Amino acid sequence: MAGTPAVRIDHYEWPGGREAMLRLGPPGAPTVIAALPFFEEGNRTRAAMVDVLRRLAAHGIAGALPDLPGTGESLTDTADATLSAWRNAFAAACAHLGEPVHICAWRSGALIDGEAPAASRWYLAPQSGEALIRELSRLRHLSGGTDIAGNAISEDLIAALAPAEPITTGRLRVARLQGDAKPADCLLPGRPLWRGSEPDTDSALQQAVADDIAAWIKSMLA
Amino acid sequence: MIPESKPEVDATVRAVLKDVLALSDDQVASFDDTTPLFGALPELDSMAVAGVLTEIEDRLGIVIDDDEVDGDMLETFGALTTFAASKTLA
Incomplete structure (x- = not known):
């Protein structure tokens, strides 16, 4: 893990309530707000994402990781989570931070930032709603259960996710892992942490992500 | 790059097993056509x-x-x- 800049717990208000937001890095600096993948992939990648934010802090860039309604410390039940609430809450979290805010979204996290006022977007292996639904269906099929790997996900949420696509306009940089055949602006070395059976980290990948985001943001300031 | 030959498909599948199951280079390098997977590799559960x-x-x-x-x-x-390979090279 990278050094240990102070981490603090902030909160943000959105029309549906109040959620916690992890914050770190220097005040007044450009801020990267992180959007984790949904469901199990979010659990597997949270530690890696927070480590990226720590490494960004070492570049002089602030970081924020908001809980979304129905995730993390949220009082909302996962079964009551909706895509529109996530988008709404994420936009509110961005507005709470003050400009400029840069988005760092991994996988299905790239489906919730469409309404957010952002200076730029940096996506790692962004995933369409259709691909996500296919994976969730496969997990349910293989496990033989009604929930999806322990997540109670409403049919409304699944229906809303099905046509969802990541934003492709504005200042956008798409990174993928080496070996991924889909189009990308850059390829980074590392394992797909979101696929593992257990949460894991990959310090080389996290450093590569942080370095690429820092260079991307600094290129805009130049 | 999408693999275009059986050895390339084999290499890709080997890399996927290594990356997803967090296996060592040595372990996946030892895999051959007869190496048992499901039920034999503890890392390979239904998830x-x-x-x-x-x-x-x-x-x-x-x-x-x-x-x-x-x-x-x-x-x-x-x-x-x-x-x-049957899906990729078809």
């Missing part, structure tokens, strides 16, 4: 099967129907690579 198949889809640019997923295609490394 991991979903991750392996989806990652294979991504890297090979193929789509695997859930109906095609059964114990036979996952029984050995050879069975899995033969299946993957």
Whole structure:
């Protein structure tokens, strides 16, 4: 893990309530707000994402990781989570931070930032709603259960996710892992942490992500 | 790059098993067509099967129907690579 800049717990208000937001890095600096993948992939990648934010802090860039309604410390039940609430809450979290805010979204996290006022977007292996639904269906099929790997996900949420696509306009940089055949602006070395059976980290990948985001943001300031 | 030959498909499947199941280079390098997978590799539980198949889809640019997923295609490394090659090189 990278050094240990102070981490603090902030909160943000959105029309549906109040959620916690992890914050770190220097005040007044450009801020990267992180959007984790949904469901199990979010659990597997949270530690890696927070480590990226720590490494960004070492570049002089602030970081924020908001809980979304129905995730993390949220009082909302996962079964009551909706895509529109996530988008709404994420936009509110961005507005709470003050400009400029840069988005760092991994996988299905790239489906919730469409309404957010952002200076730029940096996506790692962004995933369409259709691909996500296919994976969730496969997990349910293989496990033989009604929930999806322990997540109670409403049919409304699944229906809303099905046509969802990541934003492709504005200042956008798409990174993928080496070996991924889909189009990308850059390829980074590392394992797909979101696929593992257990949460894991990959310090080389996290450093590569942080370095690429820092260079991307600094290129805009130049 | 999408693999265009059986050895390339084998290498991709080997890399997927290494990455998704967090196996060592030495372990995946020792896999041959008769190496048993499902039921023999403790890392390969049903959650991991979903991750392996989806990652294979991504890297090979193929789509695997859930109906095609059964114990036979996952029984050995050879069975899995033969299946993957049949979809990729078709």
